[in-house]
Every structure is written in C-alpha cells, then in structure tokens.
Amino acid sequence: MLSRVAESFFWLGRNVERAEAVARVLDVNYSRAMELSARRPARAERLWHSVMECAGFAGPASSIEGRTASECLRHCAFDPKNPSSIVSTVRIARANALGIRSELTMEVWETINVLYLHVERQNARGVAREGPSKFLRRVRDWMQSVGGIADSTMTHGDGWHFLQTGRFLERAYMTARIVEAVDMSLEGWRESQRLLEMCCASVPFVQASHRSPEALDAVQFIALSADFPRSLRFCVREMDSAMHRISGNPEGTFGSPAERRLGRLRAVFDFTSIDEIATAGVRTFASNVRRELELLSHDVEHAYFPRLAVAALGA
C-alpha cells in the first residue's frame, strides 16, 4: 500500500470517529441541559464547560468559562477554525477520502460525500432554531454508517487495517477525553449516567451489570470492559491486532515502537483493576492514557508515513 494512501486511511478513520464523537457528546448534553432548571445557571455552565473540555479542544480552562449552549454549538459544530469541529472534521475526512477515491468503494465514498454536502449547507443559526438534535444525530448516524459500510464493502487488507487503526485510536482518545472531563466527585448517579451516555454505553452497561451505575462502575465499564466496542481496552486490542496484521508480526511481539507501545497498553488494560485506577485518580489515569495515545499516533506516523528522502534509499 502507498504510504500516502495509508496515511489518508488513518486520518480518514480518525476524523470520521471524531466527528461522530463530537456530535454524540453535543447531542447528549443538549438533551440533558433541557431538563436543567433555569434557576440554577451554575449547573448548566458546568455542563457546557465539560463539553468544551472534551469536544471543544479550547486550550486553557480560563478561555472556556461562561459558555452558553449556543456558543458551544457554534464552536464545536460550525467553527471552521476549530480543527475538531464537526464541519472541520467532515471536511478533512472528505478531503482524505477524495485523495484515495480509487481505493474506496463507491458506497463508502458516497456516504462521506453525502454527509459533506449536507453539512456544507447548514449553519449554526439554522440548526439551533430547529433544535440541534436532528442535525447532530444525522452526523452521528452517517459517521457510524461509514464504519459499517466500510466493513461490509471494502476488502479487509492493509487500507482497511489503517482505517481501523485510525478509528480505534480516535475512539479511545475521545473516550479518554470524556472520562477526563467528567467530574466524578459530583452528583453521583446523574454524572455517571451522563458519562455512560456520552460513550454510547448506558444500555450496554445496564445489560451487563443489571444495576444503576455508581461512579466507579461506570469508569470500570468504559475503561476495562473486554467486549464493549468503545471501552479503552477493546479499542487498544483492536488497534494492536490491526497493526500486527499490517506488519505480519505475531501478536504479543513487536517490530516497531508503535507495536511495543500497544503491547504495553494492552497489558495495562488486561491486568489493571478498577481499585488501582481509583487509587491513582480517575482523572489522572485518563489523562495518562490520552498522552500515551498521542505518542502512539506519532509512532504510527513515523513507522508508516515517513517523508522518505531519495538519498536514504539503497534501492
């Protein structure tokens, strides 16, 4: 596979997953904010603050205080200067897809292109007026269907594995950011429930545990579940296996810094208990995971998309 093509698959996967996550986080919180009492504005402000923290990528905390729902929507969904906004991620996803059009199936391309054409026609004011849920769910649904359509129409070769690597890396990254942004010391059940919803996990959680979530139960499920497809553990395992399918090295061994880092992360999630996470602090644990994933992204780029110089080649 061409390095450029592999790189586009990787970033296509990351941006598809990020657009989906940002849309989902906004939608969940819009829905929650509607039930908050207007007499307690501090709670709504705290809610939007946490949304900006996990979906807004807004830099120092001071700059994101005092946000309102509509400012949050504009920044996280429609600001073209914010590289994580829905409009930016959809544009970047589409630009990457365009560069590898001949490698994509027509079905995958069309799904991305149709969403792109739709998003380009929207603006913050119009979406806010008709209630943002319709727009946000559309983005979420279409981006989720990219994954399903790619799965069922593309050959599961190297391109597919790079797409998977990008998707699961971003999914784990967003999960880590969401855990980091939720203040588990607050409001017990309500906040745990919000955390689960932002990770698409409320029904899977209750099906697996048959009880209402205490804070640590929710974190345990989201971080350590072996079978839930958005848990950190699940994502790391999928990435590890995709990387090994690309390199041909047996799982459990490594041939590159990316594979070594993944092996270590995999061991952390396979053999860490929730008590150990609680002792370290949930927020600290989540931010360590996020930093590891940032380094992992550099490792993947370095191993497979290097800017080769002619002189370095002994052809």
Added chain:
Amino acid sequence: MLELRPPERPAANLDEMFEADGSPRPPYAALAATLDGLEFDEIESHVQSINTALLRRGVTFTVYADEAGTERVFPFDVIPRILTANEWSGIERGIEQRVLALNAFLRDVYHEQRILREGRIPRDVVYSSKHFCREMIGVDVALDAYVHVAGIDLIRDPNGKFLVLEDNCRTPSGISYVLENRDALKRGFPALFRDYAVRAVDDYPTRLLGVLRAIAPAGNEEPQIVVLTPGIYNSAYFEHTLLARRMGVELVEGRDLLVADNVVYLRTTRGLRKVDVIYRRIDDDYLDPLYFQHDSVLGVTGLMNAYRAGNVALANAVGTGVADDKAVYRFVPDMIRFYLDEEPLLENVPTYDCTIDAQRRHVLDHLDELVVKNANASGGYGMLMGPFATSEERNAFRRQIEDSPRDFIAQPLVELSSSPTLIDGVLKPRRVDLRPFALFATKVEVPPAALTRVALREGSLVVNSSQGGGSKDTWVLQG
C-alpha cells in the same frame, strides 16, 4: 405534455433527430414516440434524480476560473444522441486509419524523419512545435506505439458528413462521463432504452488495461501498473480515480514515486516497489523537473531517464503533442497517404496556415467570417469566433497573428449539427460534437464509447465544458 419541437426551418445546419420537414429520422422514431407519451413532470423528476445521483457520486469537474477547487456537476442532458451501426462503422474505420497514421508520423519524426526529408511536411512546422520533444529523438518505445489513447473530435456538417475538427494525442479526457452518463441514464430513465439495442460501454477500462499490460517492459509476467494524477485539484481528477479503480491499479501522485538507478519505485508501507507502466494524466511539461518545468512539483525527478532507459513505459508516450499541434493538423491527410498509401476516410475542416503569406492575407481580410485558433491552446481557450466577435476582439487577434503567425490557424465556420436538448422544460436544438476514443498498442481499437458534448448556450458553437458545455449519452446501435 413535453413539447417536442423540431428546430425552426430553414436552419443552416443539420439536426440529428429531425428531418428538415420536422419528422423524426428513422433511428429516432421510437425515442420520439416514448418522449411524446411522457408528462413534463415525469421527465423533470427523472432529470432531478439523475443530477442528484451525479452530485452524490461526485461526478464533478473543477472550474479553474472560480475560487480554488469549485466542483460542479458536468451538465448532463437526458436526450441521447443516436448513431446507427452503419454510421459508427464509418467512424470506426476512419479513426482507425487516422490513429495509425498519427502514430506512424510520431515514430518517423523521432527517428528517420522520412516525411520531412521528402518534403511532405515542412521541417519548420515540426521543429517549431511547442510539443516537439527533442529528448525523444532516437528513443525506441515499446511496440513503436506512441498514441495509446487518442480522442478524435468530430463534427457533422450540413450534408451529414463527419469531419475531423481536431486530434487529441496527449491526455484526452472525457471517458468517465461516457461511463457515468450511461450508468445514470440507465438507472434514472430506463424507459428510453425500451425499443433500442445499444452497445455497452463499460468494458473500456478493461480494454485500456489490456493496452497498458501490452506495453510493459519485457520480463515481467505481472507488471505493476499505476495511474499518475496531478492530484485532487485537477479538473479531471474524478476520471483518474474512476479509471484506476475500475482497472484495479494504484492511483498515484508524483510524490508517491521516486527514481533510483533509472528504476521507478512506489513508496509503500512495506518499502519500495518497482513500477513498470505509468498511465500518466500529467502533461509532458510537468513530468520530470530535470527535463521540463524545473519548478514542477507534480512530476517525478529522474522519470525521463528511467523512461529512456526502457525501464518504465509511459502512456501516452512523451512528445505526442507534436501530432495534435493545430499547425500540423492540416497535414494529417498527407500523413495517411504517405504512411498508409490510402485516401483519408474522414476529411479535415479546411484550414488556413498563417505562416504562408497568401493564406495569412486571406485570413486577415476575412476575420469576420473565420474561426481563428491558437495552435497550442485547447479547451476552447484562445479562440476567435469571427462572425460573433467584436471589432476590438478581431483587431486584437489581427495584431497577434501578424506578430506570431506560427501560433495561429484559421478555419471557415462549420455549421455543426444540433441535437434536441432539454432547456427549461422545452426541447431546443443545441450544437453537438462527437469525441470517439481510440486505444492502440498492437492494433487500433475504437470502443463504442464516444462522448457527445453539447453547447448549452443558445446559438453557441463551442462545446467545451469550460465554456458552458454539457454532455449527452451517446448510443451506438447494434447492427
């Protein structure tokens, strides 16, 4: 009811669908009957769904004059253009003959130059051509094939005769519209096909792949073939992706390739992989910064050396532009006589050569009747439509012709044929041309996949997409 209105008579040109008395020509009779039975709303909803499908699929081209990267759907008219088996076989034979002669000419001017030594074409005309490539002199190419893909533009005069308007021997585009138009029309308007047996177009990519495999350097059973594109901002990028995907080969940009020891490699996630054949959709000028445009970032440094060493095949060959230079065009009938010892089956449009004093004087005296074309331009740019031009425009061309006569040719205005086209719910006659594609490695193939371009503006005679042109599905009927 859809208004099926034959063009107003008397018209100066021929209509593809209607006789002079307003009745449909025999091949169009069934189509006219089908259209007659449709309500306007039905047709409009077919048109809408086809346009939506084309936009969703991204069947677009990029408009350079607009802000960077504006994508538009190439306007598509649902009324097909029909060619009978008989008409097509005449075109097929004429194109085959012409492409053989053009190819023989290229082999000759880059080797023995017999046609120049025997004085059949003035040496100056060839050597002054912007696209004559001195680096190709003495270079042997696989199978002596230069023009692997040609697009020969034909127009139909008022007597119904097809004439060659120009040859495209470099990187002719448009085949993707042929494939997509057919697909869109079959899906969106199946009723039209009911009474017809139309020859399929969808094997074009397979045929092209066959040509590319045939020219691979010897010794490799499974040659590595790639399509080289200038990138996503090129106006024909959609076509490059379609051909690569349908042939099952990699679509690459210049930065994906590198040359070491005169061998071309792909940069892959598993290291370097040798490349054998490049179907390049980049002009000669941008292929290799060592030889051509030094500041080109689209090309591949060292590619020409690898090519000249015979380690990689390029389609089309380098230097084919001398054969479709507009100043060389008027000699193509002579090429056919010289190399094939045959009379041309398809005629040229009469052409004045501005380097010949008497002809230039005639051109300058008749600027208000003639079409003047820049010898090196394409895409409908750099052209003067004398009868429709202002006196300022004519004077500007007069000065340019006097300054550099080699750069201009002139032709009488040909009243090209029209075809009924859906404009705001009414069928109106609009001018059309025809671009059949020819493929060549060991023999010339002319797949029944031709592009009909249509000038959508009323009265316009210019069909190029950059000048407000659209396209139609072109039906070659089974014999």
